[in-house]
Amino acid sequence: MGSKKKITVAVTGLNAVDSPGPGVAVARGVRELEGYDVRIIGLSYEALEPGIYMDGIADKTYQIPYPSAGSESLMMRLEYINEQEKIDVLIPNFDAELYNFIKLSPKLKEMGINTYMPTTEQFEARDKVNLYAFCQKHGFYVPRDKTIYNVSELPAVAAHFNYPMVVKGKYYEAVVCQTLDQAQKAFHKLEAKWGLPIIVQEYISGTEINVAALGDGHGETVSAVPMRKLFITDKGKAWAGVTLEDSRLVKLAKDFIKATNWRGGFELELMVTTDGRPYFMEINPRFPAWIYLTVGAGQNQPAALVKLAMGEKVKPYETYEVGKTFIRYSWDMIIDIEQFQHFSAFGEN
C-alpha cells in the first residue's frame, strides 16, 4: 500500500438521477486505477446531487458556479479548491461546462491541474449544429437536419423532412414529433430550457447503439466499446445495456478519432438501420453515464484518461468482454439534514 502513488482527481457530474451525469461512474472507474492511491474530489452544481453523499464515490465535494456564470468565476472557485486539495487531474463530465473548462485548461495546467479534453475546434466540429456538415465531410451516415431560431420556421422544415421528425435542444433532450402542434410545443419547451438554436432532424428508424471511446489526441484509439440499450427511460436514457461484438462499430469510433485526432473521452450515439447503416445521431464530447460498463467489460476508460492526462503512455486496449450487461437502479439514501445544510451553507462537505 505504501508504494502506491497518491493522486487527486476531480470530477463533475455527480447528479446520479434519472437523467444522470457521468461523474459517479467516472469516479468508480478512476478509483480502480492500478498503482495509485486515489482521492476523488467531487465538483457539484447542486446540493442534492446524490454523488456528494454516496459512500465510496467522492472523498470531498465542493460546489462550483454554473457554466452561465462564466469562466472567471469558475476559475476563482477552482483556485480556492486547488489550494485545499492539490488536484492532479480534472475530468469535466457535462457538455455545457466543457467550453469553460477547455478555455481554462492552460491556466489549470499552470496550477498543476492536468486535463484531457478535446480542443475547441474538435468540440465545436461535432456540435449538434455542425454535425451534418462534419459527418458529410468525413463520410459518416447522418440524418439531414436544419438549425432554426424561430418557431415560424417549423412548417417549412416539416414539409422538407415529413413526420415524424426530431426536435432537439441545443445541449440536451430530443422530442420525436408526429405533428406540427407537437413540434411547436417541443420548440418552446426546449428553447425555454436550453436556449436557441433548436435543431430539427430527420427521423431515422433503427436500433440505438452507443459507443464509448477514448482518443489519445494523435489519431489513435485507446479504447472503444459498443453498447446496445436494453431498457430506455422516457428521457431516452439507458437504464440497462449490453456490450456488443461488432467490429464495424469499433472501426467507426476509430475512424472518428483518426479524422479528428480526438483528445479525451466521447460517446457516439448511433441509429443502426435494419440494413446495417450506422447513422450518427450525436457525438457527445465526454464520457457517457454508462461508462462504468467499459470498466466491467475490461477497458477502464476513465482510468486510462487519468493516465493520459498525467502524461503516461497508455497501451490501447484490444479486447473487451461481449455480453457484459449493466442494470441501473435507484436507491433511497438516508442522510442527516445537517449534511445537506452544511453543503448548502458552505459549498463543501
Place this chain on the structure above:
Amino acid sequence: MKILTNIAVSESGYLFNPTNGDSFSSNLVATDIITLMKQNKTSDEIKKALQAKYDVEKSTIERDYDEFIQELGDNYLLSTDGK
C-alpha cells in the same frame, strides 16, 4: 442454412446475438435445433434427430422446422455468407 457462429446459446435455451444485443428464449425443440445447427448438421440430419427424439409425425417436424428457420432468418440469426 447456418446459424451465425457467434450466437451464444445457454443450456436453458437463452440465445444472445452479440452483434446487435438481441436476446431470445427458446423452447426445448428450438434449443435442440440450434444446438444441432451449431454442430453443422444438415437440415435432414436435424429433422431425423428430432423425429427420433420426439414422437411426432414427419410432416409436423418438417413444418415446425421450416417455421423456426424462417423465424431465425427474420431475427437476423442466420448466416448469409456461410460464416
